[in-house]
Amino acid sequence: xxxxxxxxxxxxxxxxxxxxxxxxxxxxxxxxxxxxxxxxxxxxxxxxxxxxxxxxxxxxxxxxxxxxxxxxxxxxxxxxxxxxxxxxxxxxxxxxxxxxxxxxxxxxxxxxxxxxxxxxxxxxxxxxxxxxxxxxxxxxxxxxxxxxxxxxxxxxxxxxxxxxxxxxxxxxxxxxxxxxxxxxxxxxxxxxxxxxxxxxxxxxxxxxxxxxxxxxxxxxxxxxxxxxxxxxxxxxxxxxxxxxxxxxxxxxxxxxxxxxxxxxxxxxxxxxxxxxxxxxxxxxxxxxxxxxxxxxxxxxxxxxxxxxxxxxxxxxxxxxxxxxxxxxxxxxxxxxxxxxxxxxxxxxxxxxxxxxxxxxxxxxxxxxxxxxxxxxxxxxxxxxxxxxxxxxxxxxxxxxxxxxxxxxxxxxxxxxxxxxxxxxxxxxxxxxxxxxxxxxxxxxxxxxxxxxxxxxxxxxxxxxxxxxxxxxxxxxxxxxxxxxxxxxxxxxxxxxxxxxxxxxxxxxxxxxxxxxxxxxxxxxxxxxxxxxxxxxxxxxxxxxxxxxxxxxxxxxxxxxxxxxxxxxxxxxxxxxxxx
Amino acid sequence: xxxxxxxxxxxxxxxxxxxxxxxxxxxxxxxxxxxxxxxxxxxxxxxxxxxxxxxxxxxxxxxxxxxxxxxxxxxxxxxxxxxxxxxxxxxxxxxxxxxxxxxxxxxxxxxxxxxxxxxxxxxxxxxxxxxxxxxxxxxxxxxxxxxxxxxxxxxxxxxxxxxxxxxxxxxxxxxxxxxxxxxxxxxxxxxxxx
Numbered sequence: 001x002x003x004x005x006x007x008x009x010x011x012x013x014x015x016x017x018x019x020x021x022x023x024x025x026x027x028x029x030x031x032x033x034x035x036x037x038x039x040x041x042x043x044x045x046x047x048x049x050x051x052x053x054x055x056x057x058x059x060x061x062x063x064x065x066x067x068x069x070x071x072x073x074x075x076x077x078x079x080x081x082x083x084x085x086x087x088x089x090x091x092x093x094x095x096x097x098x099x100x101x102x103x104x105x106x107x108x109x110x111x112x113x114x115x116x117x118x119x120x121x122x123x124x125x126x127x128x129x130x131x132x133x134x135x136x137x138x139x140x141x142x143x144x145x146x147x148x149x150x151x152x153x154x155x156x157x158x159x160x161x162x163x164x165x166x167x168x169x170x171x172x173x174x175x176x177x178x179x180x181x182x183x184x185x186x187x188x189x190x191x192x193x194x195x196x197x198x199x200x201x202x203x204x205x206x207x208x209x210x211x212x213x214x215x216x217x218x219x220x221x222x223x224x225x226x227x228x229x230x231x232x233x234x235x236x237x238x239x240x241x242x243x244x245x246x247x248x249x250x251x252x253x254x255x256x257x258x259x260x261x262x263x264x265x266x267x268x269x270x271x272x273x274x275x276x277x278x279x280x281x282x283x284x285x286x287x288x289x290x291x292x293x294x295x296x297x298x299x300x301x302x303x304x305x306x307x308x309x310x311x312x313x314x315x316x317x318x319x320x321x322x323x324x325x326x327x328x329x330x331x332x333x334x335x336x337x338x339x340x341x342x343x344x345x346x347x348x349x350x351x352x353x354x355x356x357x358x359x360x361x362x363x364x365x366x367x368x369x370x371x372x373x374x375x376x377x378x379x380x381x382x383x384x385x386x387x388x389x390x391x392x393x394x395x396x397x398x399x400x401x402x403x404x405x406x407x408x409x410x411x412x413x414x415x416x417x418x419x420x421x422x423x424x425x426x427x428x429x430x431x432x433x434x435x436x437x438x439x440x441x442x443x444x445x446x447x448x449x450x451x452x453x454x455x456x457x458x459x460x461x462x463x464x465x466x467x468x469x470x471x472x473x474x475x476x477x478x479x480x481x482x483x484x485x486x487x488x489x490x491x492x493x494x495x496x497x498x499x500x501x502x503x504x505x506x507x508x509x510x511x512x513x514x515x516x517x518x519x520x521x522x523x524x525x526x527x528x529x530x531x532x533x534x535x536x537x538x539x540x541x542x543x544x545x546x547x548x549x550x551x552x553x554x555x556x557x558x559x560x561x562x563x564x565x566x567x568x569x570x571x572x573x574x575x576x577x578x579x
Numbered sequence: 580x581x582x583x584x585x586x587x588x589x590x591x592x593x594x595x596x597x598x599x600x601x602x603x604x605x606x607x608x609x610x611x612x613x614x615x616x617x618x619x620x621x622x623x624x625x626x627x628x629x630x631x632x633x634x635x636x637x638x639x640x641x642x643x644x645x646x647x648x649x650x651x652x653x654x655x656x657x658x659x660x661x662x663x664x665x666x667x668x669x670x671x672x673x674x675x676x677x678x679x680x681x682x683x684x685x686x687x688x689x690x691x692x693x694x695x696x697x698x699x700x701x702x703x704x705x706x707x708x709x710x711x712x713x714x715x716x717x718x719x720x721x722x723x724x725x726x727x728x729x730x731x732x733x734x735x736x737x738x739x740x741x742x743x744x745x746x747x748x749x750x751x752x753x754x755x756x757x758x759x760x761x762x763x764x765x766x767x768x769x770x771x772x773x
Binding site for chain 2: 002004006029030032033108109132160161164165166167168236239240242243244307309310311312321322323324325326327328330331332333334335336337338339364367371372445532535536538540542543544546549
């Protein structure tokens, strides 16, 4: 059947067609919809795990027991899962095991740019890279049998433009893939030194076999056109190259590790000038050079970071680009913002007011770093808020009483904040940890997590008791606060900063995108003095007049949360519902 | 490429550019064309500037749009229309929903709105569409997206029947009549050159 699928949906479809029966993931842009699409299919089990490492281990267990398994994650999730992945490349698999690494060149929703192809090379896990949804489906489908054939997990690499681009595909039927029988085999699965040394040899022999396979597999394709210019590329970049240099010959790599050395050499010899074009990385150009294949630098340099486009490639080849209007210099930036009614807003407002040093974390609430709240000092990786706050206190020492707060969301706390907090408690750290429990994993599209007890396929679960868990690991001062109540937020922070012991403040109120409860909107009355206090909340529904400074509220955006009214010293913000 | 039409939809996260792009792509597919739709998910959806690119033709390669290469820019909001003017190809069509949403830096007094937006967009060939008004007249203010699609349809060589069929098959049953009326309203407004 012909369908229009995103790369993510196509990967889910390919896995389903291959008879894959178990899916494991932690959500992360641009990978998230893959597991959501897989979970919606017939005859599969799929779950959100607490983090990517856990997901890969659950998947490895399922594979060892004989099932075909799909694990999906964003590029930084691969960092978290790297530990089991590197050793899974020793143990190999039972049932076919496919792991999606979704990269985000251009950082549309990520803290860094990474090229996951380096993981394939470092872990010696073969990697396929599709260039559109049709290939994403085919590569995902084929990878399960290949994983079983070579007894190793297979990586699929996508980038944001593959994951989030819908292109036509032909879908097929589901194959029957009966589970492989489980047999106890310590020499394969118990990776203690004595056995791991043996598996290391197996791994190296497997690499030799993969290098043979890659010579004839159907995934690398040489398209011979011009005898003058040839380009080696892969993935979304292939599509940009076809538009930028329509006459050029192209070696399109579908397997990006191991690379087909001989095919690359043959292709380079078939053209007068051979180039490597890749996005924000030198993985491919270095590998081509290491294989002894001659390739030239583009006449002008390619961008070394961010995304590529046909126009940027044409510029690198000194070719003309389309004429266009200059960017208007007076267009104001439009950064994303916390939603009207967001329960995180007042926590950041009060942290800012307390002049606290705030170690932040990964999620919607990272937007608390932007003006006018500007209430975040650091944001690095999942869970780092809690551990970095502890580190800051170590450096400042006992004498320096600057208030330090870690701010972390509920799902991020479950992902890896919990182990950071255990470490702080163990080492007798003090300070303030704010858990912003908005009952969901909001940024990636409102997924379930252990603290809201919602599972991916709506199977019964249990809501974990956040307060009880935090108390059980040894935090005596645990408080739960309504984050919409400005006075409660302020006094809780004030008391926590004054305390010498470790305090965990749980700010609990549902994400406004979760329940869509809309109260009557608020309005600004004639008593507004134009002081601007309400505008310091950074609510998209509140505007100030350029000349008078007086405030107004956009009825269409206001959801009636009443946060702003609590900051008006003149009683000028009132509910239209007459509250 | 010569045979490929690039449509850039731009607006503010949450305005529904993704849904409109999806309908456009399904229409193109139903008309037997190749198509690619490139979306941005994640952080930008929290009220940030968003763009979605739809490329339609006999064989579509790249899924992104470069400056000067969008044959049609369809803006859901006037400031975003101005921001994306450099994307418009020479001789391309600029369709602008007559609605303005102030960005947060403007609301909080740290930046100001650009001047003479309407004049500048008109000079660039922009056609303003009263999508919200058309949607209200069609009986459902939420159909503004589809009114804009109607305006867009007037610039593309795809039979109207296919549009109507695809829209009717993709929107909630209760809203089919309002959506089709909004589509026709947008198409007529574009054809009248309003």
